[in-house]
Amino acid sequence: MTVSAEPISAAPAASTETVTTTRPRSGQSLRNPVPPKLRAALLTAVPLAALVLLWYLLTTNQVVFWLRFDKVPTPGAVFESFRAQLGTGSYYSNILASTRRILVGFGLATVAGVLIGMAIGRSALVSALVRPVVEVFRPIPAIALVPLAILLFPTGEQGIVFITFFAAFFPVTVSTIHAMHALPKVWEEAARTLGARRGTILFQIALPGALPGIFSGLSVAMGVAWICVISAEMISGQFGIGYFTWQSYGLLDYPSVVVGMLSIGVLGWATAFLVELVGRRVNRWLPRAVR
Secondary structure (H helix, E strand, O other): OOOOOOOOOOOOOOOOOOOOOOOOOOOOOOOOOOOHHHHHHHHHHHHHHHHHHHHHHHHHOOOEEOEEHHHOOOHHHHHHHHHHHHOOHHHHHHHHHHHHHHHHHHHHHHHHHHHHHHHHHHOHHHHHHHHHHHHHHOOOOHHHHHHHHHHHOOOHHHHHHHHHHHHHHHHHHHHHHHHHHOOOHHHHHHHHHOOOOHHHHHHHHHHHHHHHHHHHHHHHHHHHHHHHHHHHHHHHOOOOHHHHHHHHHHOOOHHHHHHHHHHHHHHHHHHHHHHHHHHHHHOOOOOOOOO
16 A cells, blocks of 8 residues: 655745844943943043133133133133244244153153062062162152252253152152052962972962062152152253243243143153053053953
8 A cells, every 4th residue: 555645835934034232332332322432531521621612711811810810811812822832943942842851751750660669579688778768868859859950960961860860760650569468479479389489489370470469569650750840940950841830930931831841741741642542551460350
């Protein structure tokens, strides 16, 4: 007996229509469609624009309410002075002079501060011998050394670099000491158990582990270095953005004084950003909080 099989009907074909969904880009949510970089730029620009607007309103209306804003130059006058300075070579020379002093003094302070801070933080003998000297000189304001620097160094340029070095040295040194003391002891014990030598522990475990704390000190040192180099240029410098600002005050050119102040602020902001950028690159192994 033969069994005839009826043809089985094919299952209904799946729909070929595809539904396209638009996914937000990395770091961009549906609730916040603004790209993160644009949002950060807006958050930076808004308070600065508000500050300029407040400055414009107070100086244009010559508000006198304890503070005498009728004596302060308007944003328009400052802008005209800035545009005039951009056409002179002396303005760029002054900026380059101050930047060179900062880079040399801060660089020397970074190398010396990290090395001495590591030695103090790792050795009880070095700490007993050197730490008292550091603590004695640390409270002395760097600007108070200007008369001594004039007597010690043959040129004013070397004296200003020394003052910059002196100002930045102590924040770097102290932050390195504390960073060394904050390292977990288990790291060193585990490395010694695995047969690591002293040099390996120092430069491959202790130093990388202390870098976050060291860069915190470097950020503070950069700000202190700018304060002291500008003060030193005002007192004993013959060029530099601090000298330019003080000279403008002596000539009663108040818009140029504000130009010098704003230039100092922008230079300090740029150098601090560079330190922070290098710190993020060096410490990229650190876990980041999810935003």
